[in-house]
Amino acid sequence: MNEIVRKERYSEQVFMMAISTPLVARKAQAGQFIIIRGTETGERIPLTIADFDRERGELEIVVQEIGKSTKVLGTMEPGQSILDVTGPLGIPTHIGKVGTVCCVGGGVGIAAVHPVARALKEAGNRVVSIIGARNRSLLFWEDKMRAASDELVVTTDDGSYAAKGFVTDRLKELIEPRATSREPRAGESGSSELEARSSKLDLVFAVGPTVMMRAVAETTRPHGIKTVVSLNPIMVDGTGMCGGCRVLVGGKPRFACVHGPDFDAHEVDFANLMARQRQYLDKERAALDAL
Ligand code: NAD
Numbered sequence: 001m002n003e004i005v006r007k008e009r010y011s012e013q014v015f016m017m018a019i020s021t022p023l024v025a026r027k028a029q030a031g032q033f034i035i036i037r038g039t040e041t042g043e044r045i046p047l048t049i050a051d052f053d054r055e056r057g058e059l060e061i062v063v064q065e066i067g068k069s070t071k072v073l074g075t076m077e078p079g080q081s082i083l084d085v086t087g088p089l090g091i092p093t094h095i096g097k098v099g100t101v102c103c104v105g106g107g108v109g110i111a112a113v114h115p116v117a118r119a120l121k122e123a124g125n126r127v128v129s130i131i132g133a134r135n136r137s138l139l140f141w142e143d144k145m146r147a148a149s150d151e152l153v154v155t156t157d158d159g160s161y162a163a164k165g166f167v168t169d170r171l172k173e174l175i176e177p178r179a180t181s182r183e184p185r186a187g188e189s190g191s192s193e194l195e196a197r198s199s200k201l202d203l204v205f206a207v208g209p210t211v212m213m214r215a216v217a218e219t220t221r222p223h224g225i226k227t228v229v230s231l232n233p234i235m236v237d238g239t240g241m242c243g244g245c246r247v248l249v250g251g252k253p254r255f256a257c258v259h260g261p262d263f264d265a266h267e268v269d270f271a272n273l274m275a276r277q278r279q280y281l282d283k284e285r286a287a288l289d290a291l
């Protein structure tokens with residue numbers, strides 16, 4: 001049970017793991033997550049389902065090794081089994097036919113945005129995706145995101161591949177086309193194309209670091225574009241019991257594990273979320289040092 005059937009490393013800190021877990025895979029929907037515990041002494045780690053194959057009974061997760069438990073998970077190899085997999089958890093992303101949707105994935109968030117982009121495209125929307133990483137070596141799933149989208153724009157912060165800048169720079173261009181155009185670089189569809197297709201966005205869906213999701217919300221807010229973000233606060237039980245994942249949305253407390261993880265980005269109190277995410281940093285560092 002819960003056997004690791006494939007593993008691919010994308011960078012020093014990021015890897016993909018495919019887990020055979022038929023009961024969970026059969027019910028998985030875009031936007032949901034699982035909580036896994038690799039070993040008896042491991043913490044419970046919430047991870048967005050990055051891909052699923054219901055027939056084969058497999059789920060894919062993409063993990064960033066940032067703490068003790070994710071580092072231990074990174075040492076596990078195909079043939080070994082994850083101690084427990086709980087899920088699918090959370091309310092699936094609402095997949096309606098709304099028109100043109102921009103799916104934004106930053107860093108590891110690219111994995112989480114992937115099933116949502118695919119489902120929105122399958123539902124008949126025109127999906128323009130923007131994915132970004134700090135540099136070329138940290139970028140993954142360009143091929144999968146291209147297949148899941150009608151159009152794909154790629155960015156790197158340092159310009160080592162495709163368009164230089166943040167994902168939000170390209171989102172701004174999509175919303176407010178520039179007067180000038182330039183030659184496209186490898187991996188991008190071209191600014192003039194981007195300008196030509198800058199029709200009204202009906203929905204923006206974003207997953208990535210919290211600062212990115214806040215920047216996406218501030219980019220779309222003045223234009224009144226409905227924007228949904230998938231939040232990743234600290235979680236423990238994942239069933240609404242512990243309160244660890246409490247976020248403030250529209251001034252009201254919400255538990256991301258049962259009321260989310262998707263929320264209206266314009267209503268989220270990102271400052272509160274960031275403060276809560278930093279709450280146990282010293283303990284996390286100490287656990288990592290001990291390892
Ligand atoms: P990162 O810091 O490398 O940033 C990735 C991209 O986000 C950048 O290339 C840039 O385009 C954009 N970005 C970063 N800062 C920005 C800013 N201030 N303004 C605009 N755009 C900005 O990302 P990473 O190290 O891969 O971060 C992973 C984070 O994503 C983790 O914190 C993880 O918790 C989170 N995450 C969330 C989910 C979820 O389900 N909500 C899923 C996976 C990962």
Ligand code: FES
Nearest residue numbers: 236238240243257
């Ligand atoms: Fe405990 Fe959400 S993780 S209430």
